[in-house]
Amino acid sequence: MNRRQFIQQAIALSAGLSFSIPEVFAAKARPDLAIVTGKNYLDVVGHSIELLGGMGQFVRPGDTVVIKPNIGWDRSPEQAANTHPLVVQGLIEMVLDSGASSVDLFDHTCNEKRRCYQNSGMADMVISFGSKKVRLEHIDKRKFIPVHIERGKSITSWEIYKQAITADVYINVPVAKHHGLSRLSLGLKNSMGAIGGNRGKLHHDLGQRLADLATVVSPTLTVVDATRTLLRNGPQGGNVDDVRLLDQVIASVDPVAADAYGTTLFGLAPEDIDSTVAAHKMGLGQMDLAKVNLLKKTL
Amino acid sequence: MKTPAKQRIMSKFNLLLVARLIAQTFSVLLFLFLFIKTDYTGSDTIEYAVNILFRIDPLLAFCAMLAARTVIALLAPALVIVIFSLLFGRFFCGWLCPMGGLLDLWRTIWRIKVDNKKTKYPQLPLVLLLFLVICSVFGVPLVGYVDPFSILVRGLVQAVYPAINFVSDSFFTYTYQSLPAAVNLVTEPVYSFMQATILPFEQRYYELTLVSGFILAFLFVGEFFQSRFFCRNICPLGALLGLFSRYGAMKVSGGDESCGTCEICRTNCRMGAVDENRHIHLSTCILCMDCMVKCPKQIIHPHLLHNSARHKLRPEVAEVSVSRRQFLACLSTGVALPPLLGVRNRGGAKGGSLIRPPGALIEPAFLARCVRCGECLQVCITNGLQPAFFQAGLESVFSPYLLARSGYCEFNCTLCGQVCPTGAIQPLNLQQKHTTKIGHAFFDKNLCLPFAGGVPCIVCEEHCPTPDKAIKFNVVEVKTPRGDRVTLKQPYIVDELCIGCGICETKCPLPGRSAIYVTNTGEVRDPENQLPGADFDSYSGYS
Numbered sequence: 001m002n003r004r005q006f007i008q009q010a011i012a013l014s015a016g017l018s019f020s021i022p023e024v025f026a027a028k029a030r031p032d033l034a035i036v037t038g039k040n041y042l043d044v045v046g047h048s049i050e051l052l053g054g055m056g057q058f059v060r061p062g063d064t065v066v067i068k069p070n071i072g073w074d075r076s077p078e079q080a081a082n083t084h085p086l087v088v089q090g091l092i093e094m095v096l097d098s099g100a101s102s103v104d105l106f107d108h109t110c111n112e113k114r115r116c117y118q119n120s121g122m123a124d125m126v127i128s129f130g131s132k133k134v135r136l137e138h139i140d141k142r143k144f145i146p147v148h149i150e151r152g153k154s155i156t157s158w159e160i161y162k163q164a165i166t167a168d169v170y171i172n173v174p175v176a177k178h179h180g181l182s183r184l185s186l187g188l189k190n191s192m193g194a195i196g197g198n199r200g201k202l203h204h205d206l207g208q209r210l211a212d213l214a215t216v217v218s219p220t221l222t223v224v225d226a227t228r229t230l231l232r233n234g235p236q237g238g239n240v241d242d243v244r245l246l247d248q249v250i251a252s253v254d255p256v257a258a259d260a261y262g263t264t265l266f267g268l269a270p271e272d273i274d275s276t277v278a279a280h281k282m283g284l285g286q287m288d289l290a291k292v293n294l295l296k297k298t299l
Numbered sequence: 300m301k302t303p304a305k306q307r308i309m310s311k312f313n314l315l316l317v318a319r320l321i322a323q324t325f326s327v328l329l330f331l332f333l334f335i336k337t338d339y340t341g342s343d344t345i346e347y348a349v350n351i352l353f354r355i356d357p358l359l360a361f362c363a364m365l366a367a368r369t370v371i372a373l374l375a376p377a378l379v380i381v382i383f384s385l386l387f388g389r390f391f392c393g394w395l396c397p398m399g400g401l402l403d404l405w406r407t408i409w410r411i412k413v414d415n416k417k418t419k420y421p422q423l424p425l426v427l428l429l430f431l432v433i434c435s436v437f438g439v440p441l442v443g444y445v446d447p448f449s450i451l452v453r454g455l456v457q458a459v460y461p462a463i464n465f466v467s468d469s470f471f472t473y474t475y476q477s478l479p480a481a482v483n484l485v486t487e488p489v490y491s492f493m494q495a496t497i498l499p500f501e502q503r504y505y506e507l508t509l510v511s512g513f514i515l516a517f518l519f520v521g522e523f524f525q526s527r528f529f530c531r532n533i534c535p536l537g538a539l540l541g542l543f544s545r546y547g548a549m550k551v552s553g554g555d556e557s558c559g560t561c562e563i564c565r566t567n568c569r570m571g572a573v574d575e576n577r578h579i580h581l582s583t584c585i586l587c588m589d590c591m592v593k594c595p596k597q598i599i600h601p602h603l604l605h606n607s608a609r610h611k612l613r614p615e616v617a618e619v620s621v622s623r624r625q626f627l628a629c630l631s632t633g634v635a636l637p638p639l640l641g642v643r644n645r646g647g648a649k650g651g652s653l654i655r656p657p658g659a660l661i662e663p664a665f666l667a668r669c670v671r672c673g674e675c676l677q678v679c680i681t682n683g684l685q686p687a688f689f690q691a692g693l694e695s696v697f698s699p700y701l702l703a704r705s706g707y708c709e710f711n712c713t714l715c716g717q718v719c720p721t722g723a724i725q726p727l728n729l730q731q732k733h734t735t736k737i738g739h740a741f742f743d744k745n746l747c748l749p750f751a752g753g754v755p756c757i758v759c760e761e762h763c764p765t766p767d768k769a770i771k772f773n774v775v776e777v778k779t780p781r782g783d784r785v786t787l788k789q790p791y792i793v794d795e796l797c798i799g800c801g802i803c804e805t806k807c808p809l810p811g812r813s814a815i816y817v818t819n820t821g822e823v824r825d826p827e828n829q830l831p832g833a834d835f836d837s838y839s840g841y842s
Binding site: 074110111112113114115118119123142179180181198199200201203204205206233235236237238239242 | 339341471472475476500501680681709710711712748754755756757758760761762764765766767768772788806807808810
């Protein structure tokens, strides 16, 4: 309760601030990337959104919201293959506080659906809200809609999950981790959990295809969970020795910048990740971190 | 029917009749409940004794132990039924058997009226029983093919349950995608409720849907020829319980000469257990109470053996028995089968070439114990376990194997070993499961894209579940078929790490045939089937 009150107050405060400062300055003040480090993950994610101006900037009362974590694997939170449930919980709380009418969570899992939702800790976390507004839904194959990808260079259409397109607000919450083919799995890769079809086929030209996909599955907000990062044997890991604790969350309205920064956490450069490069070329965001307005905070 | 029969008879057995109906209803409902609960429900352990039906079956217990030549402690509950049968005859068939209950219900629904006086093949169940026992003695496990519970659950798992889901799935897909939102306000909650209660979590597909479905359907069609057609003419479990009953403590006194032409007991008996003389055959009678309730003179009643003196010694009832000829036929078939089965050419795979579930005993012991109940198929969360047909021979039909293109062995799942009623699949803890090698993956480089087409892929590597991945890759520069030079990742398998779970084969994105496939090579249960050069510690986790 304390923490929630804190966030509410902070939101009120920032709202007051943005009223008092002239519009131009307020727009400048908002960073492209908010990077917050700390041990209390609920607070960390709370502050990261706070630095971007608060959830009220993105969610209007009555909005339908999708929060798309990575819940792809039958792994526990400490194994770092899935988004940490606390990071997601923090987001749900803020979204509800902003007056969202519904919050849908889902992932098109790789392991068995129920096992993933259960052992990732996501199912219990969502149940703890006890709210009909918050739904963790198993992928329902009736809800895939063929979508034409107009700007696609490598794919021109794909089946996309209904809520991923229809929601007013789409919050992408990837976990930052190693991946064999793409080297890292970040925000753009996480969108694969919002599509249907023979997903393995994306691998045949993964970087460009993820960028193509990002033209139609475009998050309002990307929140990269780097509280723990999986360094090897990704994307599903399984060995806690492969996990490094960073206690960090990166929030951004620019999906490419979020991925670009996430890459640096692994000692790699943004241009090492094909999807980042492809998306940057398509004008979906900024990968040059020198041109990005970073705001860091340690709790 | 004559008027006296129409009159309501105040019988002291009325209460027992009601009790029987309640018991039957309860056992059918309990059975269906446990059937639906044979599934992952968020816990790594199955919380209900879902396999109890198979563990109280004395026929399965007897034959499985004979065939496996060992005492199977899991099947100890069968003793309860044996003892009850010695005391109360075939009450199990009339009161508790869910197959019998469903058949009775079926007859009631269709109001089937047929001549039930004479059983068509009264000796067949006993002959079948003898045959199964002899085959078990010679190590040929066939009991699961005709056991009523195996037939029932197999049919439900592979045909009825998936078909029900298929129908509701199609219907609610139609309402969702084609009807206006107002309709969906009604249909979607109904669908959600059904999914939460009776429907399976996901659509399942089985290779032997038609075979298992038709066998089960045959039992129900039989009711149109004769009531309890299967129970009278085929069921070897009934025959076994009939033997206990025949030599057990309880007898049922039937009618006598004083009954005149009244045959109410005989025409009403669903089992054909009453003969022309209105004597009741204990090896057939299932104590349904119909005749006791309906007898105008109220002279039919059960009593204990030691009381029989009081009832005057009746002419001995001629119970069904097996002729010498039938016995010899069973014996010679039982003797001939093992050598005939033994000399079949198996293409060099002595222990069979099917991938068995993790924890499965070595092939002969596995088949001896497997009662083909389909519990493991039902609980397998990926739909990977399939019933074999004749791939591994006559004695292997309906036994489970992993068809990895259809589903894989989930890394953290141990449910099949938990539901196996006979220990054919031993229960494994998670640690054992993680290291239990059930097979091995191989690449078909003529199909695999990074090798054959110069196209990046390694979806297999992505899904490989061992914490230190069994599929790794080399970064190589290759010439594509079109002549371009590209740098890409080519996968390979680390023999010591691969456990044969098959997720690579399931997820391989090639349409049709997978470019990576698992075989049972290297399976931990069979020391003869090891990978060349592999030096695994022998596994001692099995009892």
